[in-house]
Amino acid sequence: MNLMHRRLCSSAGWADKVARLLSEDLEGLDLGDDVLEIGPGYGATTAVLVDRVPRLTAAEVDEASASRLAAAYEGRATIVHGDGTALPFDDSRFSAVVCFTMLHHVPSPELQEALFAEAYRVVRPGGLFHGVDSQPSLRFRVLHIGDTMVVVDPGTLPARLTAVGFDDDPEVRVAHGRLRFTARKS
Numbered sequence: 001m002n003l004m005h006r007r008l009c010s011s012a013g014w015a016d017k018v019a020r021l022l023s024e025d026l027e028g029l030d031l032g033d034d035v036l037e038i039g040p041g042y043g044a045t046t047a048v049l050v051d052r053v054p055r056l057t058a059a060e061v062d063e064a065s066a067s068r069l070a071a072a073y074e075g076r077a078t079i080v081h082g083d084g085t086a087l088p089f090d091d092s093r094f095s096a097v098v099c100f101t102m103l104h105h106v107p108s109p110e111l112q113e114a115l116f117a118e119a120y121r122v123v124r125p126g127g128l129f130h131g132v133d134s135q136p137s138l139r140f141r142v143l144h145i146g147d148t149m150v151v152v153d154p155g156t157l158p159a160r161l162t163a164v165g166f167d168d169d170p171e172v173r174v175a176h177g178r179l180r181f182t183a184r185k186s
C-alpha cells in the first residue's frame with residue numbers, strides 16, 4: 001500500500017467507519033465457530049471480528065503488519081504471515097473465510113482466482129466465503145496512485161466464484177460504492 005493508503009487504513013477514522021459498516025454487513029450472517037480472515041492489514045476489521053466469532057485466524061501477506069497484529073491479538077486470535085493465494089491451512093478447516101477491502105490489492109485477476117480457490121479449499125462443506133471490496137470512484141483512484149488496484153467486476157464475480165467450486169448463484173450486490181458477496185460451499 002502507498003503512504004496515503006497506509007495512513008488511512010491505520011487511522012482512528014477508518015477503524016470507526018469499519019466498525020459501523022462491518023457490523024451492518026455481518027448482520028444476519030452466520031460465520032460459524034472457526035473463521036479465517038484474509039488480509040487484515042492494520043486490523044480494523046479484525047477488531048470487529050474478534051468479538052463476534054468464537055475462534056479467529058487471520059492471514060496477512062505483509063510481514064510487518066502480520067507481526068504487529070500477532071502481538072496485538074496474542075491470546076485472542078491467531079495471526080499468521082501468509083498469502084491468501086497459497087494458504088498454510090488444511091483442507092476444510094474453517095467454518096467461514098472472509099476478506100474485507102483487500103481483493104483489489106491482489107495484483108491480477110488470476111491471483112484473485114487463486115485466492116478464491118484457496119478460500120474454497122480451506123472452508124468446510126456448508127461454510128461461507130464472504131467479502132466486501134471497493135468499487136471505483138475518483139477518491140478511490142486517487143488513493144491508489146502508485147498502488148495496486150485490480151477492481152473486482154461484480155458482473156463476472158459469480159462465474160469466477162462458481163468456477164473454483166462454490167455453489168451456483170452466489171450473492172453479489174453493489175451499494176454505496178461497495179461490492180458485497182457471499183458464496184457457499186456444498
Ligand SMILES: C[S@@+](CC[C@H](N)C(=O)[O-])C[C@H]1O[C@@H](n2cnc3c(N)ncnc32)[C@H](O)[C@@H]1O
Pocket residue numbers: 009018038039040041042043044045059060061062065082083084085099100101102105106115
Ligand atoms: C486495504 S488493506 C485492508 C485491511 C483490512 N481488511 C481493513 O479493511 O482495514 C488490504 C490488506 O490486504 C493485504 N493483502 C493483499 N494481498 C494479500 C494476500 N494475497 N494475502 C493476504 N493478505 C493480502 C495487504 O497487505 C493489506 O494489509
